[in-house]
Amino acid sequence: MAEENGLSQVFEITGKDFGRAGTISTKIKEILQEIGIDSAVIRRAAIAAYEAEMNIVMYAQRGTLTLTLTPTAIRLDVDDEGPGIEDIELAMQEGFSTATDEMREMGFGAGMGLPNIRKNSDEFAISSTPGKGTSIDVVLNLNQVAE
Amino acid sequence: MKLKDVVDKLELKVLTCEDKVGAEVSGGYTSDLLSDVMANSKEGNLWITLQTHQNIVAVAKLKDLSGIVLVNERQPDVDTVQKATAEGVLLLQTSEPAFVISGKLYQLLGA
Ligand SMILES: Nc1ncnc2c1ncn2[C@@H]1O[C@H](COP(=O)(O)OP(=O)(O)OP(=O)(O)O)[C@@H](O)[C@H]1O
Numbered sequence: 656m657a658e659e660n661g662l663s664q665v666f667e668i669t670g671k672d673f674g675r676a677g678t679i680s681t682k683i684k685e686i687l688q689e690i691g692i693d694s695a696v697i698r699r700a701a702i703a704a705y706e707a708e709m710n711i712v713m714y715a716q717r718g719t720l721t722l723t724l725t726p727t728a729i730r731l732d733v734d735d736e737g738p739g740i741e742d743i744e745l746a747m748q749e750g751f752s753t754a755t756d757e758m759r760e761m762g763f764g765a766g767m768g769l770p771n772i773r774k775n776s777d778e779f780a781i782s783s784t785p786g787k788g789t790s791i792d793v794v795l796n797l798n799q800v801a802e
Numbered sequence: 803m804k805l806k807d808v809v810d811k812l813e814l815k816v817l818t819c820e821d822k823v824g825a826e827v828s829g830g831y832t833s834d835l836l837s838d839v840m841a842n843s844k845e846g847n848l849w850i851t852l853q854t855h856q857n858i859v860a861v862a863k864l865k866d867l868s869g870i871v872l873v874n875e876r877q878p879d880v881d882t883v884q885k886a887t888a889e890g891v892l893l894l895q896t897s898e899p900a901f902v903i904s905g906k907l908y909q910l911l912g913a
Pocket residue numbers: 706710711713714715735737738739740746747751752753754762763764765766767768769770789837838
């Protein structure tokens with residue numbers, strides 16, 4: 656997506672690092688709270704950021720989450736280097752998951768992450784190149800009541 | 803209802819962040835699937851689960867949950883306790899299974 660005039664910050668996410676998983680989304684929530692974004696919007700942004708972060712941790716080698724704030728919206732642009740997704744339509748279905756047994760034991764792999772990201776976004780786009788990586792772009796509008 | 807009253811009445815053991823028991827409990831959510839909790843728990847809910855690893859802390863924090871109740875007397879991992887303490891997330895423990903403690907909480911909050 657093209658850069659609008661706004662403030663951007665890039666966060667690095669490391670694949671397989673379950674110990675630090677969730678720190679980026681927690682950080683993003685704190686930033687949004689500090690600048691006084693509406694709490695309902697923050698909650699939706701936190702869910703989207705968390706699920707995108709977890710998918711990088713679970714499936715990819717590494718990735719970045721770019722938070723962009725404009726006067727009218729929050730944008731989360733998530734890009735990873737990883738296996739990519741062969742069938743995006745299938746991956747978007749609630750309940751579909753390729754999580755390992757080990758991940759499932761930890762409570763991951765409900766197949767709800769991607770659908771949750773979409774549900775909590777005002778704009779949602781996902782693209783992927785198998786063998787290369789996956790990109791997710793999320794927009795949450797400010798100054799309007801969603802839900 | 804105040805968390806403190808819930809802790810007393812359900813005889814929950816406080817493992818971290820005792821100072822948080824002044825908060826209000828808005829309800830409960832019982833699940834061991836993290837994305838389900840992310841999607842369906844509500845602010846102020848007590849989260850009842852058997853998951854003990856450190857990733858539960860971020861979920862509770864991101865969703866503004868009032869606390870996490872570990873069932874069946876499950877012990878949290880060492881780094882879960884560390885993270886919960888650092889992040890200000892209240893960890894609780896019960897000897898009851900999830901079904902029983904959920905029922906008791908439901909009754910307590912419903913009454
Ligand atoms: N960044 C990614 N790279 C590669 N594959 C991915 C990525 N994100 C999702 N997938 C694939 O899409 C599937 C569905 O993802 P989704 O987040 O909806 O569920 P999940 O991660 O399996 O479980 P949950 O998010 O509920 O813990 C995954 O199991 C995985 O196969």
